[in-house]
Amino acid sequence: MTQEELLERISIDPGVCGGRPCVRGHRIWVSLILDFLASGLSAEEIVQEYPQLTKEDVRACVAYAS
Numbered sequence: 001m002t003q004e005e006l007l008e009r010i011s012i013d014p015g016v017c018g019g020r021p022c023v024r025g026h027r028i029w030v031s032l033i034l035d036f037l038a039s040g041l042s043a044e045e046i047v048q049e050y051p052q053l054t055k056e057d058v059r060a061c062v063a064y065a066s
Contacts, residue, residue, distance in 0.1 A: 001056060009060035021064060023057045033061040 011024040021030040028050060036046050043058040 001059070003063050006056065006060040006063040009057055010064045023053060023060065026052060028053065030061045030064050033058055034065055037062070
């Protein structure tokens with residue numbers, strides 16, 4: 001999956017979560033996923049905790065941060 005395709009998974013809408021970047025179709029902030037990764041959780045562990053997400057969604061959050 002290209003960086004551009006990953007970034008399509010991130011949405012910013014002033015009417016959703018106060019305009020914070022979120023995983024498209026969910027109210028899960030990119031910053032929350034990045035905090036989980038920074039604290040040592042793996043993408044697999046995050047997906048287990050949030051089964052509505054995919055590993056690609058986690059990768060999209062990292063791509064957005066970069």
